[in-house]
Amino acid sequence: MIDRRAVLGGVGAMAAMSGLPGAAFAARLRKPPRLRLGDTVGLVAPASALTLPDELDRARYWIQAMGLVPKLGTHVTEQDGYLAGSDAARAADLNAMFADPEVRAIFAVRGGWGGARVLELLDWSAIRAHPKLLLGYSDTTALHLAIAARGGFPTIHGPNAASRWEKASWESLWRLAFTGEMPTLGGEAMEQEVGRPGRTITSGIARGRLLGGNLTILSTLMGTPWLPDFSGAVLFLEDVNEAEYRIDRMLQQLKLAGVLDGLAGAIFGQCTRCTGDEGDTVGFTLDQIIDHHLKPLGIPAFTGANIGHITNQLCLPSGVQVELNADARTLRVLEPLVD
Incomplete structure (x- = not known):
């Protein structure tokens, strides 16, 4: 489990961990900006509806424990059948988060099904112009693969915001997204x-x-x-x-x-x-x-x-x-x- 005091107090120690060479590949992709403590990150529900009573509270808790500030998508709590609002609404939240200069990265609150339904509704020109880390797994795979095909920048396949962020998840996120290391x-x-x-x-x-x-x-x-x-x-x-x-x-x-x-x-x-x-x-x-x-x-x-x-x-x-x-x-x- 994430210890926020360890996060806030351990920046220097984590940053000192040695990376491994690979600079020859660095020019091949546009890179999203690294995360910093205090950054605002977007919370979106691009797939299934948030049906558990504490799901959004858990997502906020983990994001704040990481030293980040959560910003909710306008439609994140909506429900349309088993989806988190209409396809247009879910796409609008993603488009807004990529366009918002205050938002440094975007976390999917949960997976389920529905991400593939919004791919044709996304503003790919704006997404390419504003590379940001997208985090999530399971159904978020549709967005990861589409961004790899159309966006031209990398993303993070890892826990959704409402998942349980244990030691291995958090440490790998820190090293990849905050310090920009090249870990094994x-x-x-x-x-x-x-x-x-x-x-x-x-x-x-x-x-x-x-x-x-x-x-x-x-x-x-x-x-x-x-x-x-x-x-x-x-x-x-x-x-x-x-x-x-x-x-x-x-x-x-x-x-x-x-x-x-x-x-x-x-x-x-x-x-x-x-x-x-x-x-x-x-x-x-x-x-x-x-x-x-x-x-x-x-x-x-x-x-x-x-x-x-x-x-x-x-x-x-x-x-x-x-x-x-x-x-x-x-x-x-x-x-x-x-x-």
């Missing part, structure tokens, strides 16, 4: 700390642009103009509440679309509650299904990373160059995420 994320020590062992699928080291997110959302964007080019990328995936055969089906969709064939490396994080009814898998475990699709590629790959619908999930620098070490099960960031 994951590895055996973290696996032991959180109690989630990883597994190397294919040994080796790969470098490429980090892209991905929720497998279900990525697959819904297949064949649309809202996906970036995955050629040479390091792909990361996670999911929740999907039976094994559905994971198989979605990975096969990526294969048939050519996404898997051009990758430099791949990581499958956590698939939470991904067990179907008896008989659904015809004897295939999730690990077997992942191996069916990733092993034949012959690229460095591992599974079990602290990514997904879990506590202590890592913040990942989506859209920047990274180095994947499949044997150590780590990601080394090769360029700063922020200016």
Whole structure:
């Protein structure tokens, strides 16, 4: 859990942590500004409605504990069916936050479903003109991928504002977004700390642009103009509440679309509650299904990373160059995420 006193008192110590070289890649992307203590950040609900009574209060609490000032989107508390207001209203909040000079970054309060519905309603010229960090995961994957394709700047795949911000989540956010470091994320020590062992699928080291997110959302964007080019990328995936055969089906969709064939490396994080009814898998475990699709590629790959619908999930620098070490099960960031 975030200790705000540690945040406010530990700036110097955290900033002193050494980064790793990767300046050769820095010119390839426009970079959003780094976060500073006291910055105003926008809270938006680009997908499902906020239905839990304390959801917005939790989001405010975590943002304030980070030393940031929350600014609510105009429509963040609205509801239209299972969505957080109409598509136009949710898009308007995103457009307003990107255009607002007071807002330094934008956090999705929660995921769910609905982000893909607003992509055609966003002001992409304004978004490109005002690169800002977007933070969130799950359904926010639609926005991360669209920004990678259309916005030209990196984002952060990590907890939503109302998620529980535990140690690994906060520390990775601090190093990526506040200090602009190039940390090494994951590895055996973290696996032991959180109690989630990883597994190397294919040994080796790969470098490429980090892209991905929720497998279900990525697959819904297949064949649309809202996906970036995955050629040479390091792909990361996670999911929740999907039976094994559905994971198989979605990975096969990526294969048939050519996404898997051009990758430099791949990581499958956590698939939470991904067990179907008896008989659904015809004897295939999730690990077997992942191996069916990733092993034949012959690229460095591992599974079990602290990514997904879990506590202590890592913040990942989506859209920047990274180095994947499949044997150590780590990601080394090769360029700063922020200016």
